[in-house]
Amino acid sequence: MxxxxxxxxxxxxxxxxxxxxxxxFAAVATELGLTESDLLTRLxxxxxxxxxxxxxxxxxxxxxxxAFCLCAMAVPADQFDAVLxxxxxxxxxxxxxERTHRLNMWFVLATExxxxxxxxxxxxEGETGITVHRFPKLQEFYIGFRVAA
Amino acid sequence: xxxxxxDRDIITALQAGxxxxxxxxxxxxxxxxxxxxxxxxxxxxxxxxxxxRRIAAAPNHYKLGMIANGMTVWDVDDARITELGAIxxxxxFVTHSYERPRALPDWPYNLFAMVHGSSDAEVEEKRxxxxxxxxxxxxxxxxxxxxxxxKKTGLRLRKKEA
Numbered sequence: 001m002x003x004x005x006x007x008x009x010x011x012x013x014x015x016x017x018x019x020x021x022x023x024x025f026a027a028v029a030t031e032l033g034l035t036e037s038d039l040l041t042r043l044x045x046x047x048x049x050x051x052x053x054x055x056x057x058x059x060x061x062x063x064x065x066x067a068f069c070l071c072a073m074a075v076p077a078d079q080f081d082a083v084l085x086x087x088x089x090x091x092x093x094x095x096x097x098e099r100t101h102r103l104n105m106w107f108v109l110a111t112e113x114x115x116x117x118x119x120x121x122x123x124x125e126g127e128t129g130i131t132v133h134r135f136p137k138l139q140e141f142y143i144g145f146r147v148a149a
Numbered sequence: 150x151x152x153x154x155x156d157r158d159i160i161t162a163l164q165a166g167x168x169x170x171x172x173x174x175x176x177x178x179x180x181x182x183x184x185x186x187x188x189x190x191x192x193x194x195x196x197x198x199x200x201x202r203r204i205a206a207a208p209n210h211y212k213l214g215m216i217a218n219g220m221t222v223w224d225v226d227d228a229r230i231t232e233l234g235a236i237x238x239x240x241x242f243v244t245h246s247y248e249r250p251r252a253l254p255d256w257p258y259n260l261f262a263m264v265h266g267s268s269d270a271e272v273e274e275k276r277x278x279x280x281x282x283x284x285x286x287x288x289x290x291x292x293x294x295x296x297x298x299x300k301k302t303g304l305r306l307r308k309k310e311a
Contacts, residue, residue: 020189051212052207055169058204084299094301095302100296137248140238141237
């Protein structure tokens with residue numbers, strides 16, 4: 001879909017925290033000078049077309065007693081799809097990217113316990129026969145994540 | 150009076166996202182069999198404790214024209230990484246930045262900084278700005294471009310055995 005200026009304003013605003021009230025979209029619509037129904041229609045269109053991959057709470061697994069860990073694997077090209085199916089089948093794999101490097105599959109594990117990282121990464125190694133390199137964060141320098149639309 | 154639901158029940162109800170309807174919390178609360186006000190109180194507590202960072206949209210960078218997405222990685226002197234990481238993390242074009250362990254000998258890099266741009270050339274130019282800041286504290290560098298999103302669901306709890 002082609003985003004117009006209103007869509008871009010919506011996207012910039014919606015990457016920030018939504019007010020916690022009964023009618024949060026009406027509140028944001030007022031901020032942006034839109035009607036609630038126009039805002040909801042545009043958000044639904046952006047979700048349907050994949051401009052927005054998800055809308056809702058961002059959970060911090062660590063604050064819940066769990067953990068996140070960035071992992072990487074060097075997957076041979078001829079096994080890539082088969083390994084991908086095995087990796088993505090784990091619900092602990094929160095996102096996964098193909099990248100240009102010998103380590104070509106990079107994914108984040110989000111688990112309910114710190115031990116869950118080891119359990120899941122070991123399981124993936126067992127299923128695929130490929131080392132799962134683990135890169136847990138030691139320090140976080142910025143957690144912006146927002147992109148200007 | 151509403152029955153007790155656990156934080157886990159609430160997270161499970163919210164993990165796929167909030168419905169795009171005028172009263173989303175009322176809709177989720179109904180599914181959980183609790184009052185809207187109770188659900189909002191619980192969500193407020195989860196925000197205070199940090200379990201919920203924010204309630205917001207996750208955009209697809211590619212569909213926004215940010216087609217170049219470079220994970221820049223650096224081998225930075227351990228004695229200086231905290232000082233330099235803070236500077237790199239504050240750059241406007243760095244969306245997130247972490248110190249992570251090296252995996253020697255394959256992976257000598259300990260600083261990760263994600264750089265988004267509308268072209269590879271733009272990302273390279275920004276990468277050079279980072280290199281200039283790191284100066285001689287940096288002993289090696291690389292950049293990994295993402296070529297495909299293979300999965301992007303966010304946190305999912307496993308179903309508990311009944």
